[in-house]
Amino acid sequence: MxxxxxxxxxxxxxxxxxxxxxxxxxxxxxGVLGSFAVLRQLSFFSDALGHSALLGITLGILLGLNPxxxxxxxxxxxxxxxxxxxxxxxxxxxxxxxxxxxxxxxxAVVALSFVRSYRGSIHQLLFGDILGVSWxxxxxxxxxxxxxxxxxxxxxxxxxxxxxxxxxxxxxxVAVPVHRLLFIVLLAVVVAISIKAVGVLxxxxxxxIPACASRLVSRHFNTYVVLxxxxxxxxxxxxxxVSGGFDLPSGPCVVIVQLVGFLAALALVPLCTVLGRVPxxxxxxxx
Amino acid sequence: MVKMVLDVSGLTVRRDAVxxxxxxxxxxxxxxxxxxxGPNGAGKxxxxxxxxxxxxxxxxSIRVLGHAMGPQGQLPRSVRxxxxxxxxSFAVRNRCPLTVGDFVGLGWDPPGLRLPWTGGERRRSAVAxxxxxxxxxxxxxxxxxxxSGGQTKRVxxxxxxxxxxxxxxxDEAQAxxxxxxxxxxxxxxxxxxxxxxxxxxxxxxxxxxxRRTSDRVLCLxxxxxxxxxxxxxxxxxxxxxxxxxxxxxxxxxxAP
Numbered sequence: 385m386x387x388x389x390x391x392x393x394x395x396x397x398x399x400x401x402x403x404x405x406x407x408x409x410x411x412x413x414x415g416v417l418g419s420f421a422v423l424r425q426l427s428f429f430s431d432a433l434g435h436s437a438l439l440g441i442t443l444g445i446l447l448g449l450n451p452x453x454x455x456x457x458x459x460x461x462x463x464x465x466x467x468x469x470x471x472x473x474x475x476x477x478x479x480x481x482x483x484x485x486x487x488x489x490x491x492a493v494v495a496l497s498f499v500r501s502y503r504g505s506i507h508q509l510l511f512g513d514i515l516g517v518s519w520x521x522x523x524x525x526x527x528x529x530x531x532x533x534x535x536x537x538x539x540x541x542x543x544x545x546x547x548x549x550x551x552x553x554x555x556x557x558v559a560v561p562v563h564r565l566l567f568i569v570l571l572a573v574v575v576a577i578s579i580k581a582v583g584v585l586x587x588x589x590x591x592x593i594p595a596c597a598s599r600l601v602s603r604h605f606n607t608y609v610v611l612x613x614x615x616x617x618x619x620x621x622x623x624x625x626v627s628g629g630f631d632l633p634s635g636p637c638v639v640i641v642q643l644v645g646f647l648a649a650l651a652l653v654p655l656c657t658v659l660g661r662v663p664x665x666x667x668x669x670x671x
Numbered sequence: 672m673v674k675m676v677l678d679v680s681g682l683t684v685r686r687d688a689v690x691x692x693x694x695x696x697x698x699x700x701x702x703x704x705x706x707x708x709g710p711n712g713a714g715k716x717x718x719x720x721x722x723x724x725x726x727x728x729x730x731x732s733i734r735v736l737g738h739a740m741g742p743q744g745q746l747p748r749s750v751r752x753x754x755x756x757x758x759x760s761f762a763v764r765n766r767c768p769l770t771v772g773d774f775v776g777l778g779w780d781p782p783g784l785r786l787p788w789t790g791g792e793r794r795r796s797a798v799a800x801x802x803x804x805x806x807x808x809x810x811x812x813x814x815x816x817x818x819s820g821g822q823t824k825r826v827x828x829x830x831x832x833x834x835x836x837x838x839x840x841x842d843e844a845q846a847x848x849x850x851x852x853x854x855x856x857x858x859x860x861x862x863x864x865x866x867x868x869x870x871x872x873x874x875x876x877x878x879x880x881x882r883r884t885s886d887r888v889l890c891l892x893x894x895x896x897x898x899x900x901x902x903x904x905x906x907x908x909x910x911x912x913x914x915x916x917x918x919x920x921x922x923x924x925x926a927p
Binding site for chain 2: 537542602
């Protein structure tokens with residue numbers, strides 16, 4: 385029997401349809417935010433946010449509340465606190481983030497051992513359960529995607545200047561502290577919402593890998609952001625199809641497809657470099 | 672046209688609770704070129720950052736084109752647009768996938784909320800004009816991360832030039848440039864100063880260049896130690912006062 389038969393049957397199920405839409409939206413969202421986060425050297429920050437989210441989920445379970453609803457304010461407060469600490473501390477940011485995320489992970493695992501009535505498993509929390517996303521989850525992710533794209537598109541000039549050089553941005557009247565905080569809050573909310581589908585351990589891959597792949601082959605900022613979000617969405621859908629077709633874990637399959645995309649971009653770099661040097665293939669100076 | 676472009680009175684700026692700039696007062700008249708000199712750690716970059724609204728002053732006042740700057744560096748948008756800045760270094764996060772043409776276009780875009788596809792033809796022609804004037808048209812499709820130090824400075828001038836400005840602030844524009852590139856950069860800067868009517872305030876360690884090109888010199892070592900035309904402000908006695916006893920100015924040797 386070919387692989388297509390069970391896959392086509394699987395696509396008839398509403399949970400699989402929701403998973404594909406969820407993957408597409410989460411992947412695109414991760415790509416859009418990741419394209420800025422990577423250039424602002426926030427990759428490790430998103431990783432720390434993801435790991436600490438487990439503590440937020442555990443708090444929700446211990447308090448008997450919906451973990452997702454607890455996780456959003458937890459992630460925002462946590463992100464703002466960590467950002468404040470990183471700005472003020474004399475320690476290197478990566479060392480500080482390492483302390484924070486490994487401590488939160490340890491605290492969360494110890495706290496989880498006191499939980500008796502949780503229906504899910506630690507495996508689900510760590511690697512996500514995209515097949516379990518509800519229409520409400522999808523609505524939230526779609527709303528966040530619209531907010532993120534709207535905010536970044538309308539403030540495009542300010543965001544790029546801030547990404548390039550903060551003093552230059554400040555001198556051009558960009559509200560640097562406001563935009564920096566808004567972006568971190570947005571990233572925290574996206575991480576919190578996406579955890580259910582993607583899992584604590586793999587969330588940073590959604591933010592980092594498509595953006596890095598896109599960076600390797602892009603010469604223009606708009607192309608870079610759009611390509612990162614397209615890659616994020618497409619890799620998520622392909623990963624889910626592979627997962628369904630071969631009965632493999634969904635989150636890791638998506639990350640492996642992202643890795644394949646990254647390696648393909650890496651292989652394309654010499655070609656892009658050559659094309660970039662051929663007159664007539666490049667865009668005109670001022671277009 | 673406002674004759675006084677910048678007016679600074681009793682300006683004090685702290686950095687981490689330490690007074691970096693103490694009670695500095697001066698003014699810049701339209702279309703003049705003023706150099707800010709002083710030893711490392713004298714507070715030159717701090718002073719410039721306060722003038723640009725990047726660092727809030729602890730005391731004193733700053734007026735740009737007749738408008739008082741707010742306590743957090745606020746200026747009316749129309750005034751802010753008249754001031755341009757060329758930073759000392761511009762390579763920290765320029766792994767950004769951005770071509771020179773796209774970057775210069777960011778200098779044209781007004782601040783605040785804006786649909787990304789607006790601007791169109793006016794933006795394109797302003798970018799092309801700025802690149803032509805800075806002899807950088809051939810760089811338009813290059814990534815900004817691929818530029819040499821001298822090319823980066825020219826592109827930063829194009830970024831400033833893409834809209835009409837009145838005041839140009841440069842923080843050690845010659846940093847990272849060999850003597851020939853520095854010479855070419857200054858030739859371009861002064862050609863543009865004449866054609867655009869810019870008022871220039873620049874931090875410099877190259878006292879030879881300051882002597883040859885500036886109308887006026889401000890000597891800073893936390894407070895303003897002297898000011899005046901180069902012949903007066905850069906005399907041996909004044910330099911000892913600013914840089915300390917035994918100071919020997921370095922002289923560039925340019926190729927004939």
